Amino acid sequence: MNELKRSMLNPVAPIGIGTPDVESMVSYFCRVAMSHCISANDLGREVVRTMRWDYSSRFRWFHVQMSGMSEAAENWVYALSKLTGVSELESLTLLPLRGVVAMSLPRIASARWCPCCIAEDRTTNRKPYFRLAWDVGVVTACPKHEIKLVEACPTCEGSNTRHASAFVMPGWCTSCGAFFGGDSANEHVKATKEEVWVASQIGAMLAGEGTLASAPTLATLRSTIQRLIDCMDDGKSAVFARRLGLGKTILHHWLTGAGAPSLAGLLRIASATGLTLPKLLSGDLPDWQPGNGEMRDLDSVLAKPRKYAARQVRDWDDIRTTLLALADSSPVVSVAEAARSLKVSRRELYCNAKVEARALGKRWIEENRLRGEQSRQIATDAIKAAYTEISASGKSVNLRGLLEHMPAKVFGRLRNPVALLREIREGEI
Ligand SMILES: [Zn+2]
Numbered sequence: 094m095n096e097l098k099r100s101m102l103n104p105v106a107p108i109g110i111g112t113p114d115v116e117s118m119v120s121y122f123c124r125v126a127m128s129h130c131i132s133a134n135d136l137g138r139e140v141v142r143t144m145r146w147d148y149s150s151r152f153r154w155f156h157v158q159m160s161g162m163s164e165a166a167e168n169w170v171y172a173l174s175k176l177t178g179v180s181e182l183e184s185l186t187l188l189p190l191r192g193v194v195a196m197s198l199p200r201i202a203s204a205r206w207c208p209c210c211i212a213e214d215r216t217t218n219r220k221p222y223f224r225l226a227w228d229v230g231v232v233t234a235c236p237k238h239e240i241k242l243v244e245a246c247p248t249c250e251g252s253n254t255r256h257a258s259a260f261v262m263p264g265w266c267t268s269c270g271a272f273f274g275g276d277s278a279n280e281h282v283k284a285t286k287e288e289v290w291v292a293s294q295i296g297a298m299l300a301g302e303g304t305l306a307s308a309p310t311l312a313t314l315r316s317t318i319q320r321l322i323d324c325m326d327d328g329k330s331a332v333f334a335r336r337l338g339l340g341k342t343i344l345h346h347w348l349t350g351a352g353a354p355s356l357a358g359l360l361r362i363a364s365a366t367g368l369t370l371p372k373l374l375s376g377d378l379p380d381w382q383p384g385n386g387e388m389r390d391l392d393s394v395l396a397k398p399r400k401y402a403a404r405q406v407r408d409w410d411d412i413r414t415t416l417l418a419l420a421d422s423s424p425v426v427s428v429a430e431a432a433r434s435l436k437v438s439r440r441e442l443y444c445n446a447k448v449e450a451r452a453l454g455k456r457w458i459e460e461n462r463l464r465g466e467q468s469r470q471i472a473t474d475a476i477k478a479a480y481t482e483i484s485a486s487g488k489s490v491n492l493r494g495l496l497e498h499m500p501a502k503v504f505g506r507l508r509n510p511v512a513l514l515r516e517i518r519e520g521e522i
């Protein structure tokens with residue numbers, strides 16, 4: 094690797110290391126691509142070529158779970174650190190917990206975000222970015238805004254539109270180009286207190302990743318759990334397992350088996366003992382007193398191992414009536430939103446209440462079109478003004494220049510900044 098020039102890529106600064114809002118590697122990658130005004134796909138290919146990796150020609154950058162704890166994540170962190178000259182990129186992933194905690198990441202197609210955080214990025218004049226916490230499977234809420242994370246575009250309702258695309262500008266839909274931000278927490282589904290607790294524990298854990306002097310180890314974690322069992326239940330692990338709401342064999346496996354404890358399991362331990370997740374992971378017990386834990390209904394948030402929820406019987410007549418009422422109400426909600434509040438999937442809605450779901454979807458699109466037309470006019474005027482201003486100063490016009498010249502609020506109304514960039518690059522404006 095000696096022939097690689099350091100800082101071949103712009104040394105983009107990662108956001109929020111050492112805080113619960115730490116950026117994800119996926120987000121960082123997109124921002125590096127943007128800083129060079131190239132697509133994420135082109136950046137991916139360039140990195141593969143420079144590192145001389147053997148990837149197939151069908152490789153797409155978003156097929157790699159860059160924020161996770163796999164070997165692939167490790168390779169991409171290494172490459173990006175090398176090429177940008179920026180260290181600490183491991184803190185944008187779950188790599189520091191590899192081998193210590195077992196956890197799953199949501200499927201790439203279900204990438205989530207908090208609309209209020211995204212909106213806040215714009216209002217504080219920061220470029221919107223994806224938080225690492227959004228890519229941790231057990232996190233379903235934003236602890237700051239106490240709302241559920243969303244995974245469907247509020248405008249086109251498409252899922253898989255956060256970053257699974259060749260060209261990504263974090264914060265804007267890769268399918269329709271609409272802004273993901275929505276500033277009022279009241280417009281979004283409120284999270285339960287259990288979801289908020291889980292999300293804030295994960296936030297604290299990720300904040301700790303960037304600041305801990307030494308990385309947590311499985312041996313320390315196991316001896317900490319053993320000490321908790323000794324203190325709270327006289328060493329009786331079966332009693333402790335009951336306290337957590339788990340089977341004793343699972344706990345036994347975590348203590349002695351080949352695998353690491355699951356993140357969901359550690360959250361149960363944190364909840365039952367009153368330790369925070371970072372303290373549990375680092376074995377920081379000096380101030381801890383047995384019995385000061387607060388039991389929460391974690392079953393509502395965390396899946397129980399080896400137990401599956403019974404299939405629910407739905408009252409479709411009732412659901413159809415609700416959908417019709419929703420299509421008539423104002424402001425209208427999306428089909429995805431209706432599905433979430435009715436606790437069914439969108440697919441089920443379209444299968445069992447086709448006419449009603451379509452009516453609601455149609456109404457939603459109409460209302461968005463109206464809103465979009467007004468917004469677009471305002472945004473178009475602003476682009477024209479910014480364009481004239483930049484040209485007058487003798488600079489060439491690119492997306493970064495436009496972003497800096499346009500008021501943040503107005504930029505949020507742009508329907509498709511990605512397409513705009515393409516047009517600029519192709520010299521059509
Ligand atoms: Zn938020």
Ligand SMILES: [Zn+2]
Nearest residue numbers: 246249266269
């Ligand atoms: Zn969209």
